[in-house]
Amino acid sequence: MRRHITDVWPVYVPGARCEARTSKEKPLQAPDWQAAARHPWDTTLSGLRADALDCLQTTVALVADHAHGPGTHLALGCRWRFPEADANGAARIQMPVQDRFAEAMRLLGLRAERIEASDGPAVRDQLAGGQPLYVIADAFLLPWLPYAGHAHMSHSFLIEPFGERFLVVDAYHNDTQWGPARPGAWTLSPTAVDQVIAGDVTTMDVRPATGPLWLDRSKVLADNATLARAAKPATDAYTERLRERLAEPGVIDDVVLDIWLLSRERSLHAAWLADHPAARQVSARAEAWQRLSTQSYLVARRMRRGGRPNPVLIDDLARLLHEDMALAIELAEPSTVDDAVDAVVLAELCATLGLDEAVVRATDTLRSLPGFDSFRLVDAIDRIEQRLDTALPDDLAVDDLRDVAGLCRLFRSAKHQAKAVSTG
Template structure:
């Protein structure tokens, strides 16, 4: 698999791939380059409409693949035509003019970090260059537990293409069909819908399963709200909206951390579900208010903070800095000198959890679940404070 030497394989500068999911992004790439449609039209409507995924299954805001693709195409003013299902083990994609939109299993796609790790529907664009070689383009942009996904284009041999599609694929041709979605709308989440959704996750007996799913849910919800904010932002983003988006991002981090803790047999941190309900109910107020209407409630670090200058402060601070530096691959001296963790490329929820686990292992401590909130985990001194507290309380 190599980078292709064909024109127009770079994504447009205004694709805003970081705001789009793996099915939206490549339809948006086609719409932008071939028809001049802004990808931000996909954020015009914000709503909370979880669906029942069947008996015993948790509700989800993730639409079924077919429904999601159809809605995305319609919002972009596109039509999906000439639909073709590639049978398993066929080994190649059908010839045809122009570019095809393809959905296959990410587990087998060698250019995405999910390759060999996780099964899920994933899209890409497919065409052949002037010499007949297979060219795939994928605009997906995300940080995953298996590494970063970034937009790009690759040339595949026929053998590599066959290996990438052992389970077949869904192939579509895309044409212009009408006018892209216009206007901006927020459909307020009803109290009943929020309570039913949160209750299902709170009462699910398998906590690891519930938190694994909730991690994806909060990521999808946070991304949808960033996309909606970008669609509205022609006149600038209000401070209350910025704070609201930050709170959604912190919730996604906190939920992922809770999932990892339960995976390791540790107590489940409290708070994510209550915070989820608050943020869902605040969406309509924040996004439709003519002036700042809501601020994230502060989360305190709690009592018992180590005092600067106490005998163990410097030792603990150095240990915390060394473990954070090892995860982020920067010199510990930079962190000790005051460089913020959030300024370091690659810092995010996955690295944050790695740092927490390394500190616990090195110092043979266990953080209190109540301390594991993003407000305590985004800077060195916050980590040092909760480390000192856990160090004192560990038998």
């Protein structure tokens, strides 16, 4: 019997706080499970931005890219999420998992049906038809994960028949206290399948529907800006509540999870906007969230060892959220600012080198321009900085000093950053 995914949903939070326990299960031994050297999903697996996906997204991303082509999964990063009020009026980061999954299905052009197969033998029977299954099982029992034998938490993967064995494909990428989890594929014997798919498991048939949703990027950015403009009250309520309750049991773990999820979402958003004029600026925001995620781990560890709560973590969280709001609003604005920046860069470069604009536009690299050298580049940058009243950052990317387009990107990013700081 199959049911639509909205009918039944397990209690499941990607990357959720986990509790270590002892297990009576006998550990699986080779050759019950072993790495798969070659498999049909290899190319798709290697093309995922797995480090920017959470445990729910990894498997649907794998199915979407396999069905619709490389990069399809990046649509999962189109939305920039901010704190929202839940049904009880409390501000929170994490949206209901059922809603999150439904959004992923819509964005990626997939459909999902729940399958009544709650143990290994039932799953093996379902796999006899040849269709891969999306499985959510206990990470404690999954020998390819560092969580195996250490912690109980829900985890998703794909499984399909593979000769006389079964192929598991898991795109999860994360670092844990027990070691790294990295995307890969493994073959399991029937005995191994029965052991890893045990207890509270969920199985689904996830497959292509009509195709991935075509996204109008300008409209998506405008919708993000609308969310950002409305997000300040919920964001302030959210961070204030965390400041007041940080010393309470379990709150720091919720903070760590929220920051981890936001860090992944910001990284995926940067990948989705990789060809946008403000791509470097968005990537810088993602890097800031990654640093905050590391900071949150340190704070949590010290608190578990008896240390006092560190409100600086919440201050930094609030600051990043407000900076993201400013940037989300700015990304939706017309590109007149970027066009003006490009015009200044081009004009001052021409003036410094004494060249016509047509010559500069027709040249692939700066070094190919007549009369160009490092000193002339420094002179041009000085002139542009004065005209724009904006200084470039000290950590310049060498690649952005290769051509006119790269130089424009640097100054756009610096101008946007200066504006975000001034409006923050």
